[in-house]
Amino acid sequence: MQEEQADARVVESQQGRVLDGLRVIEIGHFIAAPFGARVLADLGADLIKVEPLDGDPVRQWGEQPDGRSLWWSVHGRNKRCVTLDLKSAEGRALLLDLVEKSDALIENFRPGQLEKLGLGPDVLHARNPGLVIARVSGYGQNGPYRDRAAFGVIGEAMGGLRYLSNQPPGPDQPPPVRVGVSIGDSIAGLYAAFGIMAAVWQRDRAKGDGKARTLDVALTESMFSMMEGMLPEYGRLGKIKQPTGGGIATAAPTNAYPTADGEWVLIAGNSEPIFGRLATLIGMPDLPRDPRFAGNAARVANVVALDALIAGWTVRHDAAEAIELLKGADVPSSKIYTVADCATDPQYLERDMVREIEDPLLGPILHPGIVPYVPGDAASIRWTGPEIGAHNDEIYGELLGRSPEQLDALRAAGAI
Amino acid sequence: MQEEQADARVVESQQGRVLDGLRVIEIGHFIAAPFGARVLADLGADLIKVEPLDGDPVRQWGEQPDGRSLWWSVHGRNKRCVTLDLKSAEGRALLLDLVEKSDALIENFRPGQLEKLGLGPDVLHARNPGLVIARVSGYGQNGPYRDRAAFGVIGEAMGGLRYLSNQPPGPDQPPPVRVGVSIGDSIAGLYAAFGIMAAVWQRDRAKGDGKARTLDVALTESMFSMMEGMLPEYGRLGKIKQPTGGGIATAAPTNAYPTADGEWVLIAGNSEPIFGRLATLIGMPDLPRDPRFAGNAARVANVVALDALIAGWTVRHDAAEAIELLKGADVPSSKIYTVADCATDPQYLERDMVREIEDPLLGPILHPGIVPYVPGDAASIRWTGPEIGAHNDEIYGELLGRSPEQLDALRAAGAI
Structure with a gap:
């Protein structure tokens, strides 16, 4: 195919x-x-x-x-x-x-x-x-x-x-x-x-x-x-959907994190197995057993602390290096592409x-x-x-x- | 019709x-x-x-x-x-x-x-x-x-x-x-x-x-x-398109400004006649003759100072009041709608x-x-x-x- x-x-x-x-x-x-x-x-x-x-x-x-x-x-x-x-x-x-x-x-x-x-x-x-x-x-x-x-x-x-x-x-x-x-x-x-x-x-x-x-x-x-569900959720529950910055209201960790060379990497690590691998990668293998971060609900509640820990790791690496390490640990991630990244990306190039x-x-x-x-x-x-x-x-x-x-x-x- | x-x-x-x-x-x-x-x-x-x-x-x-x-x-x-x-x-x-x-x-x-x-x-x-x-x-x-x-x-x-x-x-x-x-x-x-x-x-x-x-x-x-023009501008000029927050890189003022009741109003006042009316509305009718703000190019160069002056006016008004005043001065503007605004907007309601x-x-x-x-x-x-x-x-x-x-x-x- x-x-x-x-x-x-x-x-x-x-x-x-x-x-x-x-x-x-x-x-x-x-x-x-x-x-x-x-x-x-x-x-x-x-x-x-x-x-x-x-x-x-x-x-x-x-x-x-x-x-x-x-x-x-x-x-x-x-x-x-x-x-x-x-x-x-x-x-x-x-x-x-x-x-x-x-x-x-x-x-x-x-x-x-x-x-x-x-x-x-x-x-x-x-x-x-x-x-x-x-x-x-x-x-x-x-x-x-x-x-x-x-x-x-x-x-x-x-x-x-x-x-x-x-x-x-x-x-x-x-x-x-x-x-x-x-x-x-x-x-x-x-x-x-x-x-x-x-x-x-x-x-x-x-x-x-x-x-x-x-x-x-x-x-x-x-x-x-x-x-999406913004209008019916307001109509039924009176919920006014709020901005959440780089994150998502219902899952953590998923955000953009700064790198040593002034770029951003996006990390989507909110499933249990992925979070475990991410925790090991950033040198904190016990995080999934920390009561603040055990399970998605706890991580969402403590997302500011969690994002700070992850950012503490990303800022020690250049973006390219961070992406390689994340890829090696099978953690979904991407550099936040500027147009220069788009213009040289092998997938875009192969697909014309x-x-x-x-x-x-x-x-x-x-x-x-x-x-x-x-x-x-x-x-x-x-x-x-x-x-x-x-x-x-x-x-x-x-x-x-x-x-x-x-x-x-x-x-x-x-x-x- | x-x-x-x-x-x-x-x-x-x-x-x-x-x-x-x-x-x-x-x-x-x-x-x-x-x-x-x-x-x-x-x-x-x-x-x-x-x-x-x-x-x-x-x-x-x-x-x-x-x-x-x-x-x-x-x-x-x-x-x-x-x-x-x-x-x-x-x-x-x-x-x-x-x-x-x-x-x-x-x-x-x-x-x-x-x-x-x-x-x-x-x-x-x-x-x-x-x-x-x-x-x-x-x-x-x-x-x-x-x-x-x-x-x-x-x-x-x-x-x-x-x-x-x-x-x-x-x-x-x-x-x-x-x-x-x-x-x-x-x-x-x-x-x-x-x-x-x-x-x-x-x-x-x-x-x-x-x-x-x-x-x-x-x-x-x-x-x-x-x-838009991001890719050809990079290819020809090496220009890497940059984020500009609430504004636009090529026109000023156009941004979201805070209000007294914690909301945001969007003001698009970058044409000369509109900027003149906006300046009068916010009590600074001489702004268009201030060398920092005379013409769009000057305003873009000094956009931080200009946005601060406009925000100094918006924060003294609730959003609804600011919108009424802006409408009266014929300055294009809108509250930044939350879902509650969408759900009660007369235009959305009339158009089902x-x-x-x-x-x-x-x-x-x-x-x-x-x-x-x-x-x-x-x-x-x-x-x-x-x-x-x-x-x-x-x-x-x-x-x-x-x-x-x-x-x-x-x-x-x-x-x-």
Whole structure:
């Protein structure tokens, strides 16, 4: 099995791609809708990104050697990029022509904005009754907050994630941390991609209902949906789930511990046999018989003392050495990876999750691979994030049949 | 639009559900595969969860009034639960009969385990050549780590998320926090659900390629795929993305600030006009002209001092009061929601994201709603997490045609 799959990964064109034949329009900006669109594009969809004439602002985000965003190279990959002034009649006409030739549309305007432009779902469906529409927004398309400005950090705060991303409550508790990326945006985008596939499956299969659906994905709710037993435990028991820092409320020891070289190692040693081996490794073989640490419940109750003992051992070792020793004792552990660790990890490398790609604008560049990995499908980083309007001629000319003269006129009018 | 959608949500049976007609087998345990399966079940799939005779261990996780897990009520909802001893010949025969009648299968055994049981993809496809299989694992089905024990926390650590979930580097830096839920597991499950829909769409549409695909979803890679520009920025510039606590490396002020009543408020005040209004609100209208804080770059450079000034204002107000004042000044902000805030939020309530459901085993209980929300579709919390083997008779009797005598024999043999 292992060999067969490793081989399959090398074969570039054994079969097509899972989303060959699906055409999706993105009217997205920033992160949520564009991330969902990227996931679809990575699996082979013909993804047409519609941008205003000055482009998606994310083209200027993050580090920019020579004025070109490295993030954009990934965020925009596998998309065909066209410009369009949605406020102009000619621009809207082009969009509706695209709608006619597409399966789905994903957007993340503020609710009501598409309608204001005269491009609400009723208008889009008049042109293409089968179009699946995924609307991504901060709070959803209805309700008292629908008109509020949406920010990823606010969605994460309202979804309940941010409160839990902190050290345990106490006098010196620092502010809850942002997890370092716009996780709520990306999860909302992934839900939208999933919803689109669910809807086109039901529309397109032989016994399906043939309906076009309009999905309503809220960033807050996408986050909230991942909160496990938090809500029913509150409803029944009044329990307000609390942050627990690097640990877990119900098991010990499991935490991140500092090392001599200023790194962190994660150790998950909460089962009895593993804890026994860990205790021996750190030179305290009697710990499992210490009444403070005998059994998981006692360890949870005395977790601060226990974590201090373990940290007293980890700080005497560099991270690489600690990991080797822990591995030798069969204690589940990992260095807390920085991007440098990710980029050189043998597992990521063997599975092609770290790839050197040639970006025509930036030169050689590292890209993360495709998730989900579909063994046997053709490789799917087809191109990197293109320039603004890079595919105007191809899309408006070849796909929509506009003549060179018409394209010139559209350019002159500022419509594309 | 708003009214129409609010109405649609009330109508329970205007149309079917988006995944009506899709049958999926889950051979999952713990979080990742079962979460992906729940997402499919929530949209209407006929989700058959196959468990060992003593059930999925998650049935004993979290708070358990009367010995019944509240989390399980959500995690197992909308699934039909059958028991099956995969180590017995009769159990495997039942599973293959199920496979014959299903569209897809999702599993999260350790790689190689299904094969050891004699149920590898080749065996499953011999019985149903069209079966889509989603395999969720810690590190993927191949590569040097494939046989290692997988834990959610380790996947998050190796995906790069954990390093970033921390205060900025410094002598008193606490350990990086776990975000409080098994986010890596849930994201991997969501990717698997998305991959299944992509594959069945290509298989089932009129012009599709008809192929059955086997997806390979790794927890580490699911996490790593959300790391934005982190990898290309490292590859090109050697930049190792660093944790920034509650803030963002490139904009200020945006952070969580403490309040008089011990809560946190999130303030995103980094644009020039918003910063001006915020400065006036906190009684320091000259801040935007202070050279330390004039412009975003200066504010980022002096963010510690700036955050202290803002916190000096927030700690003089209770959270509710601070939020009202910030809203009055049109400064984007939110309380950092605990579950108690989520449960009473008017937006969640209006959009039915907090629902009181009757659980036959637990009585009235709060459940989070369905994501993605599909307006117009029939409501989709059809039932709560069932008991172990609750649907054995229904599935093995009605669907697979086993007689009552055969079922008795299977029970006596310990196969179900």
